[in-house]
Amino acid sequence: MLHFPIWKRVLIWALVALGVALALPNLFYNRVETHNDAAAGLESGAPETPELRADLAQWPGWLPSSLVSLGLDLRGGAHLLAEVQVEDVYAARMDALWPEVRDALRDVRDTVGTIRRQDGPPDELRVRLSRPEGMSAALEEVRALAQPVVSLTGVGTTDLEVSSQGDTLIVRLTEAEARATDDRTIQQSLEIIRRRVDEVGTREPTIQRQGTDRILIQVPGIGSAGELKALIGTTAQLTFHPVLGRAGSAEANPGPGNIVLPSLDEEGVFYRLEKTPVVTGEDLVDAQPAFDQNGRPAVNFRFNPHGARKFGDYTAENIGSPFAIVLDEEVISAPVIQSHIPGGSGIITGNFTVEESTELAILLRAGALPAELTFLEERTIGPELGQDSIEAGRIACLVAFAGVLIFMALSYGLFGLFADLALIFNVALIFGLLSAIGATLTLPGIAGIVLTIGMAVDANVLIFERIREELKTARGPARAIELGYEKAFSAILDANITTLIAAVILFAMGSGPVRGFSVTLGLGILTSVFTAIYVTRLIVILWFERRRPRTVTV
Incomplete structure (x- = not known):
């Protein structure tokens, strides 16, 4: 009767104590x-001053x-509005198409010269033919390279528009393919920015598309908009090009x-390279910081x-x-190829x-931004702007908490x-879990806690x-007490599982504030079931x- 093993009692109180701590x-x-902040400063190599030691002793x-x-x-952070330069993707697409067009025209070299x-x-990709009379054969060969447009609005159309102007063959993207490319570019940029800003998934940034080619980025807890720009502004586009030789300056005719590009390490040194890369960072699957044979990063x-x-x-x-x-x-x-490099x-x-090597590895793993970002608007939001929200949230939590406590005490007496x-x-466990995973609490998150307080006593x-x-x-x-807990268990489990499924769907499908609400709601469901089934039972x-x-009077 009401038997609870010692090990289970110890485990329950240990979990509660851990959550409170x-x-x-x-x-x-x-x-x-x-x-x-003081501990982070010491870890980064800052000198140990009396002020730093005093700050460290605060806790x-x-x-x-x-x-x-x-x-x-609630606290402030950084706000950016960026415009994606989708034209960069068109240029890269034409550069990547050139080897295919060149190989296709080589098959009819006798005709086109x-x-x-x-x-x-x-x-645009422009190709000049030495024999303009073979233009029709060239157009036929290049048009055979066209592929169907992969989009709902481009069904039945191809991706390339091939025309001629005198002795020049011109290739450009069709309007349907341009729209599909814009959509893919924006979606890829959104995902890469999200991975760079929120690698662990707990910062809860707001990253969403605005208009046709703009992205809104809001990240809490970042000190300035400049810090956020440094995190996401680098494209980290890695490419490998054949070297044609050195150039005297950046203005040299390549x-x-x-193209002519400068050397990163050698000041005043420029290289003349083939514009079309042999391989790009899009084919990278992993990048890790390491040390070379000389022990350098x-x-x-x-x-x-x-x-x-x-x-x-x-x-x-080569x-x-x-x-x-x-x-x-x-x-x-620009190393010289000494031998065949298999394995990739x-x-x-x-x-x-x-x-720097660690940051470069992270950027390469996250993927290259498909196009350059131009920041049209940047703001650093101070914490005072969220003070009203904090006060409103605090009042809502206190009112909900007090109302539930009084209701349970009046309705069920000692058991209440x-x-x-x-x-x-339960509330302590929620905040303990949020602290443990490093999650960010937003105003919708506070709403999730208030809802959890109301649902916790169900x-x-x-x-x-x-x-x-x-x-x-x-x-x-x-x-009676033992049967009450046993027979109510299935109803409790069913009700909370359905709510937990809804929270998981909100987290998976939503973003920003929606995720903040789903996180606190989901954690609140788990802690509510634990405290109702185990903690209150152990107290009883x-x-x-x-x-x-x-x-017993209930």
Whole structure:
């Protein structure tokens, strides 16, 4: 009767104590935050000054120091509005198409004569034929390269528009393909920005599309808009180009189909490269910080099978030739290919620090931005703007908390007080879990906590009402309490699982504020079930074992 093993009692109280300990730093938010900033400064190599030691002493080092981060609407942060330069993607698409067009025209060389790529607008590929009379054959060959447009609005159309002007063949994207490319570019930019800003998934940034080519980015807890721009503004576009030679300056004429790029490490040195890369960072599947054979920081990289095949074939065919590794239009290094490099892996060396090699590896893993971002609007939002929201949220939580406590005490007497005690533990566990995972609390998150407070006692109401029913059968108080918990368990589980499924769907499908609400709601469901089924039951058992009442009034 009401048997609870010792190990289970110890485990329950240990989990409650752990949750309270993790939530405790949030009661001393400013002191703990000062301590954390000082600890981070020492770890980064800052000199240990008396002021820094005083800040470090604000909070004991042996206690948990994780805090619930406050969102942009509660604490402030950075706000950016960026415009995606989709024209860059058109130019890259034309550059990537040139080898295919060249190979296709070589099949009809007798008819079209020699071919040469001409300079033109970024969104066009222009090819001059030495025999204009073979233009119809050239048009037929190039049009055969067109593929169907992959979009709902482009069904039945192809991606390339091929025309001629005198002795020049012109290739450009069709209007349907341009629209589809714009959509893909924006979606890819959104995902890459999200991965860079919120790699662990708990910062809860607001990253969403605005209009046709703009992206809104709001990240709480970041000190300035400049810091956010530094995090996402780098394209981290890695490419590998054949080296044609060195150039005297950036203004040197590279020739049709070529480019001149500066060296990252050697000041005043410029390289003349083929504009079309052999392989790009889009084929990268992994990048990790490492050290080269001389112990200097470097980055190991690995290509997917497609990139590995192209990389291996080129190195096998060009042994003894220099090969430029280009990052964001700067030549990191231009080593000479000594031997065939199979397997699709290699190492990027340069004058890196450990921090720079780590940051470069992260950017490469997150993927390259498909196009440059132009920041049209940037703001740093101060914490005072969210003070009204904090006060409103605090009042809502206190009113909901007080109302539930009073209702349970009046409705169920001593058992209601047991439920109130468990509700206090429940809120502590929610904040403890939020602190442990480093989640960000937003105004919708506060709404989730308020809703959880109201829902938390539902399980206790089911249990207490079931105990009332069992007491009417004269089974005795111990047996009535035990049956009340056992028979209410399935109803509690069913009700909370359905709500938890809704929270998971909101988290998976939503973003920003919606995710903030779903996180607190989901954690609140888990802690509510735990406190109702185990904590209140253990409190009731301890009371019953101490008092041994002959009758129980619920």
